[in-house]
Amino acid sequence: MSDYILRRLLLIIPTLFGILLLNFVIIQAAPGGPVEQTIAKLEGLDTSGGAASRATGGGGDVKSGSGYRGAQGLDPDLVEDIKKMYGFDKPATQRFWIMVKNYATFDLGNSFYRDTKVTDLILEKMPVSLSLGLWSTLIMYLVSIPLGITKAVRHNSKFDIWTSSIVIIGYAIPAFLFAILLIILFAGGSYFDWFPLRGLVSNNFDTLSLFEKIKDYFWHLALPITALVIGNFATLTFLTKNSFLDEISKQYVITARAKGLSEKQVLYGHVFRNAMLIVIAGFPSAFMGLFFTSSLLIEVIFSLDGLGLLSFESAINRDYPVVFGTLFIFTLLGLLMKLLSDLCYCLVDPRIDFANREH
Structure with missing residues (x-):
């Protein structure tokens, strides 16, 4: 019985890996990730006349230091900073392996939006x-x-x-x-x-x-x-x-x-x-x-x-x-x-x- 339990415990490892890999691949194909959502929110600030408009005194042109260009879209450097903030500056394969290695030590990372550990x-x-x-x-x-x-x-x-x-x-x-x-x-x-x-x-x-x-x-x-x-x-x-x-x-x-x-x-x-x-x-x-x-x-x-x-x-x-x-x-x-x-x-x-x- 001990051998059977050991075999079943060892089988958990490839099963977990396969499930995580399959879901990771599916997630990559899903539109509207955190980077896209953040960019959409930043672009929506200008059209809504909210925080971005107030920052420019209601004129619609953000100061050059902010990196936001109104109707011209976001500054490419700001987009790269957003990707880096969420870890999307790395290739998908590298992100997956980092996640697997962290999970091996039960380090589930931090939530993107709740500012706390998972x-x-x-x-x-x-x-x-x-x-x-x-x-x-x-x-x-x-x-x-x-x-x-x-x-x-x-x-x-x-x-x-x-x-x-x-x-x-x-x-x-x-x-x-x-x-x-x-x-x-x-x-x-x-x-x-x-x-x-x-x-x-x-x-x-x-x-x-x-x-x-x-x-x-x-x-x-x-x-x-x-x-x-x-x-x-x-x-x-x-x-x-x-x-x-x-x-x-x-x-x-x-x-x-x-x-x-x-x-x-x-x-x-x-x-x-x-x-x-x-x-x-x-x-x-x-x-x-x-x-x-x-x-x-x-x-x-x-x-x-x-x-x-x-x-x-x-x-x-x-x-x-x-x-x-x-x-x-x-x-x-x-x-x-x-x-x-x-x-x-x-x-x-x-x-x-x-x-x-x-x-």
Whole structure:
């Protein structure tokens, strides 16, 4: 097993390299980079009659020392200075290798526009995304697994049919639309004002006692988490149900019943371990899925400043250090979680041995 883990860890290196290279190539082809945006803003100052006009006393001609030539465009030296400021004075290949070498030491650089380290930005936004991902995944598992088992035991009953209908309807409703509905109903929209509309905690959070802090924290998370998990019950619930139905029909279950074991002993003593293999082992991947996806609109709607919103704004603003820094961290964590999923298979069922399988 140790050899298998070592091989998987070593495979992370070329995988990370390939993902970074592919995205770097795509980014180079995307128009409107930071240099172009800065030039456009500087050229727009003159036409808008704003800062550039005020600097010239409203005459429209900037002093020769400023390097700005109005309608004639920017001075080539100023353009080169802008490129140098963003690191675009170097060839693309050189910029890529510099980025890779820095990432090898977890130096993610500084944001172009926020004047802070990318690492600090990620750590600052992490609590929001971690809260949404962790609690959403836990609630989803705590509800979906018992529901799936009950549906399998009572297959084709009225309970099975009605719960399937409800779960599918929840799956069909987009998370952001359900979030808006929750705000209208419970956050002072039109009916009740029971929950806060924005933020992860209240403004007076630091002055609260420990119990009040915990209560305030979950009070703010109630609506965002509900909006996130409502559409994610379906996949896990039906996966659990189908896994149990598949195991219940096998010969060893018939043999266990023939030996006089009760239905509860058969279900939880024999079926549960085999049926839950794929469900439990998929927990790390499910957590990463909720941690890094489907939360952008939820963060926007509930004014939660998390990693989803950070990544989106950075991509729009072409803040490349943040874009590639978050991509590097997300990919690395995703690959490690995939490895953890495989290890979970072995823990749930020791008969599985990835180390000895043929490649």
